[in-house]
Amino acid sequence: MKALIKILTILLVSLGAVFLFRGSFHLGAKPLPILGSLEPFYLRDQAAQRVTSDHFSGKVTVVDFIFTRCPGICPLLTQRMAELERRTRDLGSQIQFISISVDPENDIPLVLKAYTEKQNLNLMRWKFLTGPLDSIEKVVVEGFRTQMGKRHIATESGPDLLEITHGENFILVDPRLNLRLFHKVQTDDDLQVVYKSALRLIKESF
Numbered sequence: 001m002k003a004l005i006k007i008l009t010i011l012l013v014s015l016g017a018v019f020l021f022r023g024s025f026h027l028g029a030k031p032l033p034i035l036g037s038l039e040p041f042y043l044r045d046q047a048a049q050r051v052t053s054d055h056f057s058g059k060v061t062v063v064d065f066i067f068t069r070c071p072g073i074c075p076l077l078t079q080r081m082a083e084l085e086r087r088t089r090d091l092g093s094q095i096q097f098i099s100i101s102v103d104p105e106n107d108i109p110l111v112l113k114a115y116t117e118k119q120n121l122n123l124m125r126w127k128f129l130t131g132p133l134d135s136i137e138k139v140v141v142e143g144f145r146t147q148m149g150k151r152h153i154a155t156e157s158g159p160d161l162l163e164i165t166h167g168e169n170f171i172l173v174d175p176r177l178n179l180r181l182f183h184k185v186q187t188d189d190d191l192q193v194v195y196k197s198a199l200r201l202i203k204e205s206f
Contacts, residue, residue, distance in 0.1 A: 005110065015075040032180040032197060032202065039046045043100070043131035045084045046112035051129055053143075053177060060095045060201045061173040062194065065140060065148065065166045067103030070084060071144050078119060080170070080185040085126055087195060092200050102148045102166040104130045144171055145179065170194050175205045 042052040064081055066074040081097055088095050099105035107115075112128040117157065130136070140148045146167035171183035180201060185191045 007119045032172070032201065034178045035179065035182065036145055036179040038143050038177040038179070041135065041143060043129040043135060043139065044109055045129055046109050046116055046123070048109040051127060055096075055127075056173050056175075056177050058097075059093065060175060060198055060205065061098055062095070062198060063098045063100065063144060063171040063173060064144060064146075064169070065102050065162055066099050067101050067166075068107050068111055069103060070164070072142040077168065077170075077185065078121075080191055081126070082119070082121055084170075084191060084195060084198075085122055088198065091202060093125070094206055095125065095198060099126070099128045100136065100144075101128065101130045102136065102140060103150075103164055104133050104136045140166070145182075146171070172197055172201060174201050 038053050038056060038169055040053045042050055050166070062081065062084060064077050066077055066103050068074075078099070081099065101112065107128075108131050109130060113131060116123055116128060131139075137148065140146050144167075146169070148164070148166045150164040166184075168184055168186075169182040169187050171179060172183075174180050181194070181197050183190060183194050185194060
């Protein structure tokens with residue numbers, strides 16, 4: 001009898017610890033903060049189709065900024081976005097992906113289309129956007145609170161080099177067009193943070 005009571009006591013203590021752990025985990029999972037919201041805009045995608053801010057409504061969206069002539073971080077950003085797109089295919093239309101060119105004078109729709117084909121990207125839930133430079137600057141800087149700029153670097157021979165600077169974060173936008181996360185994706189751990197945060201937003205929203 002004493003042995004049975006001892007076993008029951010151990011079981012009750014173990015169950016209590018499990019519930020305490022779960023409760024602590026739940027209490028610690030605070031919602032992602034609202035960091036701003038998108039203003040109305042419209043651009044064009046790689047198929048020259050009009051895309052407005054309404055395209056973000058009703059879905060969780062992952063946004064980044066690239067340009068096709070980029071010799072630096074852009075190939076990694078596109079690779080990370082492609083990986084995230086693959087990992088979330090079971091979520092269907094609940095999540096989508098947007099890459100905005102910060103070199104719109106070169107990255108016209110035909111150039112973006114060729115870029116996506118060369119990279120063999122799945123465009124079912126992923127759009128590459130471009131538009132007039134002033135529209136891009138307004139969307140990137142004012143809408144997504146992200147830096148961008150360009151300058152020409154003089155060389156001794158040949159044409160000047162063009163340097164374009166832009167933000168390197170992935171940005172999460174919720175279905176109500178609120179900005180919820182800015183996060184770099186240089187490492188696998190970084191990408192995991194974005195992935196889990198996107199899942200949290202989807203769970204909160206649907």
